[in-house]
Amino acid sequence: xxxxxxxxxxxxxxxxxxxxxxxxxxxxxxxxxxxxxxxxxxxxxxxxxxxxxxxxxxxxxxxxxxxxxxxxxxxxxxxxxxxxxxxxxxxxxxxxxxxxxxxxxxxxxxxxxxxxxxxxxxxxxxxxxxxxxxxxxxxxxxxxxxxxxxxxxxxxxxxxxxxxxxxxxxxxxxxxxxxxxxxxxxxxxxxxxxxxxxxxxxxxxxxxxxxxxxxxxxxxxxxxxxxxxxxxxxxxxxxxxxxxxxxxxxxxxxxxxxxxxxxxxxxxxxxxxxxxxxxxxxxxxxxxxxxxxxxxxxxxxxxxxxxxxxxxxxxxxxxxxxxxxxxxxxxxxxxxxxxxxxxxxxxxxxxxxxxxxxxxxxxxxxxxxxxxxxxxxxxxx
Amino acid sequence: xxxxxxxxxxxxxxxxxxxxxxxxxxxxxxxxxxxxxxxxxxxxxxxxxxxxxxxxxxxxxxxxxxxxxxxxxxxxxxxxxxxxxxxxxxxxxxxxxxxxxxxxxxxxxxxxxxxxxxxxxxxxxxxxxxxxxxxxxxxxxxxxxxxxxxxxxxxxxxxxxxxxxxxxxxxxxxxxxxxxxxxxxxxxxxxxxxxxxxxxxxxxxxxxxxxxxxxxxxxxxxxxxxxxxxxxxxxxxxxxxxxxxxxxxxxxxxxxxxxxxxxxxxxxxxxxxxxxxxxxxxxxxxxxxxxxxxxxxxxxxxxxxxxxxxxxxxxxxxxxxxxxxxxxxxxxxxxxxxxxxxxxxxxxxxxxxxxxxxxxxxxxxxxxxxxxxxxxxxxxx
Numbered sequence: 001x002x003x004x005x006x007x008x009x010x011x012x013x014x015x016x017x018x019x020x021x022x023x024x025x026x027x028x029x030x031x032x033x034x035x036x037x038x039x040x041x042x043x044x045x046x047x048x049x050x051x052x053x054x055x056x057x058x059x060x061x062x063x064x065x066x067x068x069x070x071x072x073x074x075x076x077x078x079x080x081x082x083x084x085x086x087x088x089x090x091x092x093x094x095x096x097x098x099x100x101x102x103x104x105x106x107x108x109x110x111x112x113x114x115x116x117x118x119x120x121x122x123x124x125x126x127x128x129x130x131x132x133x134x135x136x137x138x139x140x141x142x143x144x145x146x147x148x149x150x151x152x153x154x155x156x157x158x159x160x161x162x163x164x165x166x167x168x169x170x171x172x173x174x175x176x177x178x179x180x181x182x183x184x185x186x187x188x189x190x191x192x193x194x195x196x197x198x199x200x201x202x203x204x205x206x207x208x209x210x211x212x213x214x215x216x217x218x219x220x221x222x223x224x225x226x227x228x229x230x231x232x233x234x235x236x237x238x239x240x241x242x243x244x245x246x247x248x249x250x251x252x253x254x255x256x257x258x259x260x261x262x263x264x265x266x267x268x269x270x271x272x273x274x275x276x277x278x279x280x281x282x283x284x285x286x287x288x289x290x291x292x293x294x295x296x297x298x299x300x301x302x303x304x305x306x307x308x309x310x311x312x313x314x315x316x317x318x319x320x321x322x323x324x325x326x327x328x329x330x331x332x333x334x335x336x337x338x339x340x341x342x343x344x345x346x347x348x349x350x351x352x353x354x355x356x357x358x359x360x361x362x363x364x365x366x367x368x369x370x371x372x373x374x375x376x377x378x379x380x381x
Numbered sequence: 382x383x384x385x386x387x388x389x390x391x392x393x394x395x396x397x398x399x400x401x402x403x404x405x406x407x408x409x410x411x412x413x414x415x416x417x418x419x420x421x422x423x424x425x426x427x428x429x430x431x432x433x434x435x436x437x438x439x440x441x442x443x444x445x446x447x448x449x450x451x452x453x454x455x456x457x458x459x460x461x462x463x464x465x466x467x468x469x470x471x472x473x474x475x476x477x478x479x480x481x482x483x484x485x486x487x488x489x490x491x492x493x494x495x496x497x498x499x500x501x502x503x504x505x506x507x508x509x510x511x512x513x514x515x516x517x518x519x520x521x522x523x524x525x526x527x528x529x530x531x532x533x534x535x536x537x538x539x540x541x542x543x544x545x546x547x548x549x550x551x552x553x554x555x556x557x558x559x560x561x562x563x564x565x566x567x568x569x570x571x572x573x574x575x576x577x578x579x580x581x582x583x584x585x586x587x588x589x590x591x592x593x594x595x596x597x598x599x600x601x602x603x604x605x606x607x608x609x610x611x612x613x614x615x616x617x618x619x620x621x622x623x624x625x626x627x628x629x630x631x632x633x634x635x636x637x638x639x640x641x642x643x644x645x646x647x648x649x650x651x652x653x654x655x656x657x658x659x660x661x662x663x664x665x666x667x668x669x670x671x672x673x674x675x676x677x678x679x680x681x682x683x684x685x686x687x688x689x690x691x692x693x694x695x696x697x698x699x700x701x702x703x704x705x706x707x708x709x710x711x712x713x714x715x716x717x718x719x720x721x722x723x724x725x726x727x728x729x730x731x732x733x734x735x736x737x738x739x740x741x742x743x744x745x746x747x748x749x750x751x752x753x754x755x756x757x758x759x760x761x762x
Binding site: 005007008009010011012013014015018020021022023025027029030032033038039040041042043044045046047048050052053056059062063065066069071079080081082083084087111114115117118119192194197206208214215216236237238239240241242257258259260261262263264265267268270271274277280281282336342344347 | 450
């Protein structure tokens, strides 16, 4: 021991055993997770190159392919939260001076703009009011004007609750030799989504919303077209941790060490994906839709308006307008402190104007709808 | 529902309930974790802006400051595994054309070289045989020759088992207006380490070795000198997820949303750090030293040589030379399959030449030493 350097106990703080409140997470995520998933996350870890763990990785890849309806070989879980998977899409294919066209109609569109700029892309924006979606004509015009190498759209905008229709977009992209990059953070596992049928080249998501796992391991997929662009880069990907040319060697057959995987997070993700496969995608999407409609009916009865038109409204996340004269923050604080219910306020343009209510994954259940509606009634009236 | 697109069940694979073998993880990490930590990781998550979670973050920051012996305000857990925290140090302070001098004496020195290059730094290398450490004179000569903005050294080289002495290095760095960046992946929580006393400006580590938590949330700290360099950057950090100017607003008093934190990983890290504080740093370092010496004595009795000189040998990770005529891979495979014991082979220059044996965190216990020595004896003779 180095006896000459004394140890400081200044930050040797005494903390009690972890004792968290039993929250009912009805905001934009994380959502509560199935007890089966919590049980899986606490299984003692094995090594990240253990043959039994490599099998877990393979299973996660297959089950993700099912959840995303894709045959993409490069389908895996990024070792970070959804934002890391988001950055992984841009970091790998947005090269310096590539034109990247981004549809901005909420907070996460803006985040894509910020990120793409950091990778040296020439960023162009299409914008739309927060609460709207782009029409196919608008997207066509954007592509024709800017001639992007990559078009990025947010399928499920977590800040507005809007579902961006994607039918027909891939055809436009392919005509213009452009990759289609899609944010599916709030759609995967809860909203109809067909990666291959819709011709999506790059997509990312998170574990803690529609899939019902804790945050920390995040779905990522890229098509062979996107892989080709990656392979043709003249220089290494300017992000080591998220470099898919290296990650492909760990998740693929070579099994070359890249990073020490978040073993327990992936145990959890595997269990969450197993539950998706057991339930079935159609059944799961229908459940999310059914419970969302129950919520919307109940809100109407309370004379609370939804912010987004029904045709493009996400079943996973609903933005509702805070009634005139009501202090939105005070209401959500009361819901949290008196009933352990978490809902969230608006972001950006919608700050102070809406609440965001999530019914996602394990939490998309009628009992949660009834509870929330009645707690809201108590707090409001 | 979109009735026109059929659902493919090709990847709807049937998987059994997770059933992992009870491994004893005596390789370079992950190590086994205390049951208290596994219990904490399975506590149901709350929201990432919940007041009760913000308190968990504060506690993690304080306990990390204790474990690292630092008062750095910017001390936090990166939402990824150790490699992400490694990249965070370079991404934030290594600006294009900055000279970064890296001491390479093993695999992770090379990884720093690769990463720094991706951020546009002018990378210079000092090299040393894998198994050696740099002398203060060599470091001085390197600084005087290359005049770097950043000097990066690996305190505990996980590929070689070498402890790099750091006394006196900071004075050299400060004389030459250079930041000192140190890899403490295999030292934090197991090997004497004094961030402030040693004048370290940037350090990163992992959760799954000396701290005894599963991989997935990774310690990071930076001094006010390093923060100053970050603040003076003319352009944004070219990595959004790891941008400390954004992360400071989430971990600091502003509490601005940045990413959905890996809540459960941080529950686990908090519990692991609580255990460190309960045990006390001196006691913990002594325990690691004591058990490593037990291992070294036992290996000597088996006529197995350690690769690294005693004075610079890490107590957390020992590289031992594979005896002549022994198939190293076959031995580690047998240990795994017959006794559930994981040890690892060498990386890079030491591939096929050494085994790597870890006694880290919860696993640094005499019973593990006895078990490993006797299992090795059975497999070898």
